[in-house]
Amino acid sequence: MAEQDKKTRILNAAMKIFACKGYQYTTIAEIAKEAGVSKGLVHVCFENKLDILLDVILFFIDTVNDLINQKLARCTNPVEKLHAVFAALMELMSQSSRNLYWGHILKEVLPDTEKIKDENLKKKYALIIGGARQLQLTLDELIADGQRQGLIESSLKPQIIRQIIGGSSQMLYQGLILESHGRRVMGYTEEDVRDGIVTLIDKFVIK
């Protein structure tokens, strides 16, 4: 209970600071301070810094996959599903209002992952890779389904379409966040982003 509570607080603190400063520039001391606990406790709850990151990413992926499955259950049409899934993702990014792209972060941290020897961490890493893979497969299958039903255009592979829509979403949100941090002027709003993605998806829909 208390432990879970602290673990969650550390996780939230880590999520926040990783998002602001990037994994590598974040120190355990900062996470501890932000979470209002001691450095030592961080190492009681987590094996090491990488372990924290893996948990953050895992939490994020789980949230995303849950959200998506939930949305998928409510639609039948692949096109509706696609819209629903990306709407959900945008909502999540908006909610979290954090510059946390686990995609980016995983990439930033890849050199570190090669050092993973600990079995627990290996498992977590495998879960993450599996979760990410699952997300991809779900989307690809969705698009392929639409293509088979003649609802989505077939000139491009599902993977390409998935990457286009996904990449656009990420970049558009990243722009918003950069703007909110005052580091850039992008000249568009969250409203524009949502419209953009809806429009983009519809481009691949056969009317």
Add this chain to the structure above:
Amino acid sequence: MAEQDKKTRILNAAMKIFACKGYQYTTIAEIAKEAGVSKGLVHVCFENKLDILLDVILFFIDTVNDLINQKLARCTNPVEKLHAVFAALMELMSQSSRNLYWGHILKEVLPDTEKIKDENLKKKYALIIGGARQLQLTLDELIADGQRQGLIESSLKPQIIRQIIGGSSQMLYQGLILESHGRRVMGYTEEDVRDGIVTLIDKFVIK
């Protein structure tokens, strides 16, 4: 002359290693070794590690802007220009065949940039921001032009379209690189990527 030569070698070495391992995980010692010079010389040619990165990014942005301007000069039609610009960008990403997204790296390194006190570095940083801004503006103007001429659809802001096409390009290439590093199976080829971007751009073109 000799100095320029050394500086270029260091820059190339840095570009290569930053691309492989990320800025943070790259050590000056590695750069020096790769460049075939001493660690000391690196600090003679550059103020510090960040300075190297800024130069790398600056070089990249300059290359991109030059390439784009060169391509733009050869076309008149905004749609042709758009295709030409992104074709050029893809070619560049392909050529460099390096996991070097200055966008990513700039983001990775942002926390470090806040420490910039040195006037020279401040100037370089401003140049980079200016260059990136310039690239954005060029693209936005191009799209806006197309919209004014009725060649590109006007339902979305130019910034949104630019971000969609740019983001898609980046994500698609990132997937290729991940695959080439054996870290993911994406299931598409460079050919697919080029087709995807051409198709994507055409989606915004009014026929």
Add this chain to the structure above:
Amino acid sequence: MAEQDKKTRILNAAMKIFACKGYQYTTIAEIAKEAGVSKGLVHVCFENKLDILLDVILFFIDTVNDLINQKLARCTNPVEKLHAVFAALMELMSQSSRNLYWGHILKEVLPDTEKIKDENLKKKYALIIGGARQLQLTLDELIADGQRQGLIESSLKPQIIRQIIGGSSQMLYQGLILESHGRRVMGYTEEDVRDGIVTLIDKFVIK
């Protein structure tokens, strides 16, 4: 009563783990776990980690001294006594079947003893030193007695003879333990060790 019980369990646990891993590498957490009590309780029963060690050593020294006095009471002849004492020591080492040489451990821990400020600990430390001294004196006196009675050769000081017999015993047993831990092949058995010590003692006996 209950406290005594807990204290004994902690002491036994500590003895076991100190013996296996050495004082420094043993953590309070391990001792607590082995003893089946909480970490907190360890600090209720003992001032600190060093206090536990001092108690372990004290227990060991007391056991040795008791055993020796017991054996000495049964013999009259100095040579018999000498044999009896070392037979008892060997038996003890064999019984404990633990790699616990308080001599070694005291040495390992000496730097820590300099930090002793607490009066209780100072007293315990003094008791240990006194006990060790007592053991030495008993042996030396025994040998001196034998020399005076013309039973033990007088060309060497009693201290030298004591150190030779004691050192040999320790080294021989240490070899056995190393072998039992699979870290060395010594090529002798406990039987050989006992024979060796008996033979060694007899070398100093005048026939």
Add this chain to the structure above:
Amino acid sequence: MAEQDKKTRILNAAMKIFACKGYQYTTIAEIAKEAGVSKGLVHVCFENKLDILLDVILFFIDTVNDLINQKLARCTNPVEKLHAVFAALMELMSQSSRNLYWGHILKEVLPDTEKIKDENLKKKYALIIGGARQLQLTLDELIADGQRQGLIESSLKPQIIRQIIGGSSQMLYQGLILESHGRRVMGYTEEDVRDGIVTLIDKFVIK
């Protein structure tokens, strides 16, 4: 040259402090200070603390083996050889006038050696074990030779005799060192020790 010099200085400093305080209580900072170099340099010259220790032990073992072989070359008679070898060892212990029993230290550090993953360290460790083994074998062979020639008594295994003489030497010298550190009154001199060992060896010689 400079590097070798520093490495030697660090090694000497480490030897001295390991000897005084034990491996585990010695910090890199202390070694660096004693050697008159920075902490960083210690890690330039050695992989880590354990690496330093292994080098110290290796140096010691090499010195011992060299010294012994040198002595052995000058004698023909096994008994003479035995005397020569232990005389050499005593001389070495006396010279080094340091409380450095690599036997003790190896034992103290054994838990740490199980963590050895690095290939270089594994090799060093193997060299040490091999060197120690070699030393044992040399002595055992020497004693066995003497037994075969009817010069040394055969009632005890060579290993037992070796362990007795070796253990006695160590204990006697340890006593001297404890005394010199003011931690004990042993009541014998270096002279007594040398006499003791000579006498002890002669006990196993058949006249």
Add this chain to the structure above:
DNA sequence: GATGAATGAGCTTTCATTCAT
């Protein structure tokens, strides 16, 4: 009495940076 969550001092280790040569 007993617990174990929480602490933080102190350690090893890394590496950008300096500077004597």
Add this chain to the structure above:
DNA sequence: AATGAATGAAAGCTCATTCAT
């Protein structure tokens, strides 16, 4: 101009010890 030995600040991590419950 060029080197690389040397530095030391700063990070991750361990664990004896404390204390609210």
